Amino acid sequence: MTQKSIATSDKLDGAVLKVAGVVVLGAIMSILDVTVVSVAVPTFQREFDATYAQVAWTMTAYTLALATVIPLSGWAADRFGTKRLYMVALALFTIASGLCATADSIEQLIGYRVLQGLGGGMLMPIGMTIMTRAAGPHRIGRLMAVLGIPMLLGPIGGPILGGWLIDTASWHWIFLINLPIGAVALVYAALALPKDAPEPSESFDFVGMLMLSPGLALFLYGISTLPETGTFTDPEVWAPMLVGGALVVAFVLYSFKPRHPLLDLRLFANRNLTIATITLFVFIIAFMGAGLLFPSYFVQVRGESTLTAGLLMAPQGLGAMVTMPVAGMLADKMPVGRTVPFALVLIAAGFFTFTQLDPDTSYVLLCGSLFVMGLGMGGTMMPLMTSALKTLSAHEVARGSTLVNILQQIGGSVGAAVMSVILTNELKGSQPIPGVTGPDGEPVTEAGLAVTLQQQPELAAKFPADPSLIDRGLDFAAGAFANTFWVAFALVLATFIPAVFLPRRREPSHLLDDEQGGSGPEKVPVLVH
Incomplete structure (x- = not known):
């Protein structure tokens, strides 16, 4: 079955699900890796005799690499083909996972995590492009719900798997587990993905790359150094942020000149994409930043093992499992502006509980709150991604998914850095x-x-x-976590501001017309309201 016939069929048939299975398997590797490593932070501190700020770089380095390579994904997908590029990303991620398991020092581990990020950074945007092209516009919501499977398995399985492997074997296995999964994913991709149709005529924006990729890396490096320095006034923070920010601003001004820019900011003329990505960006800062603190509270304040902390995080994923399939179907039938605000109310309600933490807060209350937050998350992330991509033409999907993914990575990095700085400074106030x-x-x-x-x-x-x-020390530590969660709660409330402008009536989709030869990529109307 050709990619065109896949996209125009009415149901999620076997051919579509086969393609989706490849993407889900790769996304599971990438997302599980992030959540598994988050519960391993205390272990890395003990094994490598490192500070929290040093160990945090095992996550930060991965994110920096992601931010550097994601802008290349849109051009590379057109130039080399999605199947070929996806398999290269899978191979690099798998090889780097094996190298991480061999690390003898925290510096080596950080270096290998950079390699992992270079592969992982392409998995999600290229995977989203493959799935969106396979599904067609009338089924994007349902396909995004399928892509949501790893986002469910990550919060549920990652902390549990990481805790179990660390407690029963060693930290090395949180990386070695990727080797068999990666091998299976490579074979599966070779057999299941449609044949590539690259477009070699498009030129590569070298000037844009020289501004955007180093700019993002420097800016995020400065932000990520905040937890270690504790202040914006330190030159190690503001200097790279200033240089990186200047490069990013220069890229924004330059990007409207070339016909094929590295990151197509012209897509922001599409109102749906703009509002959806702003809402998603603010939400990611709050949710992903605070999400790293949940297992830390269970381990550091409550004295739980990494496995127990992982099990206590499971209700969040279970909640998302309930709502994500429903949200995916609703995204195909009604505007996200009518559903996402209600999901955000659930997230805010769950977050509020964590602003009241003490050393003896009921686990029933905390797990119930995580479940409610999961219900909200399942009704937020995939519908927002669907809204962002649904009105793009087939030719624009790769670049649109690149925009969405890079804003997600920046938001996650900013959120993690801000929450870490607040928590670190709060803890420093102890007697x-x-x-x-x-x-x-x-x-x-x-x-x-x-x-x-x-x-x-x-x-x-x-x-x-x-x-x-x-x-007294535990009371103070619990209060430090609670104060940090107040900031996250305020950011969740701020998410309602852009969410008010999400579309509240059905919009026409142009992806299918483009694939059927209707309007064509140059004639697809841009939605401006």
């Missing part, structure tokens, strides 16, 4: 313990000692402390 210093010679605070002993109770003999001191 220092007289006469007790850490390995770096700095005074140990009550909260710092309490959190350390929760994770490593065997150190109690080395650092004897009054139980009341530990109680």
Whole structure:
């Protein structure tokens, strides 16, 4: 069956689902990897004798690599073909996963995570392009719900799998697990994906690349250094942010000149794409930034194992599992402006519980709140992506998905950095313990000692402390998490502002017309309201 006949059939038939299966398998690898590594942070600190700020770079380096390579995905998909490029990304991600397992130092691990990010950065945008072209506009919502499967398995399976592998085997296995999955995905992709139809006539925007990719990397590097320095005034923060921001601004001004820019900002003339991506960007900052803190609270304040912390995070994924398929079908039948605001209300309600944290907050309440947040997440992310891409022509889909993905990565990086800085600074306000210093010679605070002993109770003999001191430290640490979640809660509320402008009536889709030879890529009307 050709790609055109796949796109024009009425149902999600076997041919469409076969293509979707390839993309889902690759996305599972990429998303599981992020969530698995998030629960391994305390383990990396112990294994490599590193600080939290150093270990955080195992996630930051991955994100920086993603941000660098994602802008190339749109051009590369047209030039080399989606099947070929997707298989190269799979192979690079799989090989880098094996290298991560061999790391002997935190520096090596960070370096190998960069390689992983170069492969992982292409998996999602190219995968979304493959699926959108295969489905056609009338089924994008349902296909996006299928792509949502790894987004469900990530929050559910990632922390549980990571915790189990670390507790029963070693941290190396959180990377080695990708090797068999990657091998299967490569064979599956070779057999199932449609034959490529590259467009070699399109020129590559080298000037844009020299501005955008280094600009994004420098800007995100500056943001990601915030947790370590704790202030914007440090030159290591503001200098790369200033240079990177200047390069990005220069790219924005330049990008309207070439016929085929590296990142097609002309697509923002499409109102649906613009509103959907702004809403998604603000939401990602809040949700992804705070999402990294949930397992940290369970491990550091409540003293749970990584496996238990993973199990406690499962209700969030289960909630999304309930609403995501329904949201996907609704996105094909009604405007997202009528559904997304209600999903955001659920997310805000769940977030509010975490602003009231203390060392003894009921797990029933916390898990219930995570479930409610999952219900909201399932009704938010995929419908917003659907709205962003639905009114684009087939020729624009690769570049549109690139825009959506790069804003997601920037939002995730900004959110993680901001939440880490707030939490770190909150914890620094704890009372220092007289006469007790850490390995770096700095005074140990009550909260710092309490959190350390929760994770490593065997150190109690080395650092004897009054139980009341530990109680005060845990109270302070829980309060620090609660204050950080207040910021996330405020950002969730801010998401309602762009969400008000989401489309509330059905809009015509142009992807199918383009594929059938109707209007063509140059004649597709741009929606401006």
